[in-house]
Amino acid sequence: MKAVIFDLDGVIADTARFHFVAWQQLATELGITIDGQFNEQLKGISRTESLARILAHGGKTGLYSQVQLDQFAERKNDNYLQLISRLDANDILPGIVAFLDEIAAAGLSVALASASRNGPFILSKLGLSERFDTIVDPAQLAAGKPAPDIYLTAAAQLNVAPSDCVGVEDALAGVEAINAAKMVSIAVGDETELAPANHIFASTAGLKLATVKSVWEAAQL
Ligand code: G6P
Ligand code: MG
Numbered sequence: 186m187k188a189v190i191f192d193l194d195g196v197i198a199d200t201a202r203f204h205f206v207a208w209q210q211l212a213t214e215l216g217i218t219i220d221g222q223f224n225e226q227l228k229g230i231s232r233t234e235s236l237a238r239i240l241a242h243g244g245k246t247g248l249y250s251q252v253q254l255d256q257f258a259e260r261k262n263d264n265y266l267q268l269i270s271r272l273d274a275n276d277i278l279p280g281i282v283a284f285l286d287e288i289a290a291a292g293l294s295v296a297l298a299s300a301s302r303n304g305p306f307i308l309s310k311l312g313l314s315e316r317f318d319t320i321v322d323p324a325q326l327a328a329g330k331p332a333p334d335i336y337l338t339a340a341a342q343l344n345v346a347p348s349d350c351v352g353v354e355d356a357l358a359g360v361e362a363i364n365a366a367k368m369v370s371i372a373v374g375d376e377t378e379l380a381p382a383n384h385i386f387a388s389t390a391g392l393k394l395a396t397v398k399s400v401w402e403a404a405q406l
Contacts, residue, residue, distance in 0.1 A: 186369075186401040187349040189288050190339045192229065193299035195355035196373060196389065198276050198311055200269060201228060207264035208239060211257060217243030225378065228356030229330045231300050231323065232258050265303070272310045279390040285316050287394035294318045296339040298352065298362075300329055319343055331361035336368055351401055353392070357381070369401045 195201035205224045212219045217239060227235045236258050240246050249257070288295055297304055297320040304323075308314045319342040326334045340347045352363035353371045360382045363370035372382035373389050384400040386392055 186293065186351060186398055188294040188296060188340065188343050188345045188351070189397070190296045190298045190336055190343075190350055190352045190363075190368070192352070192354045192356070192359050193297060193301055193304050193307060195228060195278075196353055197278060197281055197313065198272070198307060199278055200272070200276070200307065201355065203265055203268040204228075207261050207268055208235065210264045211261045212239055212243070214260075215240075215243065215245065215257070217245065225357070229300055229354070229358035229362070231329045232262065232302070234329060236261070262303075269303075269307065269310070272307065274312045277311050277313070279388065280392045281389055284389075284392040284394065285313070289316070291394060294343045294345060296343050297321065298335045298339040299323065300335065330356075330358040331365065333362055333366035336362055336366035340366070340368070351397055354379075354382070369397075369404045371397055371400065 191197055194204060208227065209219055219239060219242065223242060226238060230238065236254060285295070295317050297308065297317050300323045302323060305320055308317060319339065321335050321338045321342065323335060326338065328334050336352055337347060340350050347366050347368050350368045351371055352368050353373065354360050354363060355372065355374050357378060360370045360372050360379055364381060370382040372379035372385045373392070376385050379385050383404055
């Protein structure tokens with residue numbers, strides 16, 4: 186095991202709830218209701234694709250021009266940026282700094298594989314930019330999660346073989362992306378929801394490098 190590749194929203198920072206609120210604000214303007222259960226389908230999914238799913242959910246697919254769709258996506262991002270304007274190190278999820286410390290002490294490489302175009306900005310607000318050796322630019326990818334592209338690109342940027350990488354995710358689409366990249370998948374969250382992962386921690390507070398290493402070793406057999 187040579188590298189750990191992280192998702193951002195819901196893994197490193199408690200920002201998944203802000204994405205949800207920002208989408209809810211836009212959906213309400215469009216006369217669409219979205220609840221927490223529907224929101225699970227948006228986790229790890231790009232801004233454009235999330236908008237398409239919300240419109241489909243509200244039975245409004247095909248009603249808007251591309252210009253309008255772009256405006257909706259921008260409006261959601263404005264809502265989101267407003268919600269995260271006071272984001273700081275206090276919004277780092279429990280256990281993450283200690284886990285990053287363990288990873289650094291073990292000499293492993295670290296990458297960010299987030300679908301968010303706000304990833305670098307958020308890492309800097311959290312004071313975590315220097316902890317990451319590389320950040321994948323999601324705008325350059327052919328396919329979003331659950332496709333493996335973002336994890337494979339992270340491994341390539343680190344110059345590490347995918348089989349030597351572990352990915353950490355809070356969403357099913359993300360776990361599927363890690364598995365499709367033939368990496369070892371570590372999930373944080375609900376056991377039933379994230380069942381395809383190699384190992385599931387109930388929360389980020391439980392993340393331990395020793396456990397992750399033994400999961401990776403067991404997967405080599
Ligand atoms: C992450 C989040 C999604 C979000 C996506 C794009 O994957 O889990 O909820 O839609 O990033 O984020 P962005 O900040 O570019 O709109
Ligand atoms: Mg996430």
